[in-house]
Amino acid sequence: MAVYKIVELGNEILREKAKAVPKITPNILKLLDNMAETMYGAKGVGLAAPQVGVAKRVVTVDSGKGLVGLINPEIIKFDGLETDSEGCLSVPGTIGDVDRAAMVEVKYLDRLGKEQIIKAAGLFARALQHEIDHLDGILFIDRAKNIRKIEQE
Numbered sequence: 685m686a687v688y689k690i691v692e693l694g695n696e697i698l699r700e701k702a703k704a705v706p707k708i709t710p711n712i713l714k715l716l717d718n719m720a721e722t723m724y725g726a727k728g729v730g731l732a733a734p735q736v737g738v739a740k741r742v743v744t745v746d747s748g749k750g751l752v753g754l755i756n757p758e759i760i761k762f763d764g765l766e767t768d769s770e771g772c773l774s775v776p777g778t779i780g781d782v783d784r785a786a787m788v789e790v791k792y793l794d795r796l797g798k799e800q801i802i803k804a805a806g807l808f809a810r811a812l813q814h815e816i817d818h819l820d821g822i823l824f825i826d827r828a829k830n831i832r833k834i835e836q837e
């Protein structure tokens with residue numbers, strides 16, 4: 685496995701609409717593995733492929749409930765509203781308050797190409813919405829209020 689370099693604000697790929705994965709190949713599985721390693725290495729809760737320079741609809745999330753790798757994720761249901769502070773590995777040193785659905789249902793393909801549906805709430809739901817936004821070229825700063833700088837570790 686390998687750790688990718690995380691691209692930051694200003695890189696055009698973060699503003700592109702990522703392409704759906706037509707077929708799950710060994711390269712896609714490698715991408716998922718390396719994204720997970722990159723996400724854990726950066727202490728992130730989620731990572732989207734455009735953040736490592738790959739314009740494909742692939743996301744990894746671990747909000748404390750275990751690793752989930754999602755291919756072609758799509759929000760099919762959402763409910764409620766929650767506002768909380770959010771940051772992004774591609775926008776270091778910055779947080780802001782973002783309104784998100786409190787609960788989402790997401791349809792995606794797993795590593796075997798099998799369709800899955802997960803229900804998520806709280807931080808898990810927030811992370812999924814944040815990462816799926818990345819696939820459409822949307823960054824949290826586009827939605828955030830009270831954007832502020834924080835001290836970096």
Ligand code: ZN
Nearest residue numbers: 771772773774
């Ligand atoms: Zn992000």
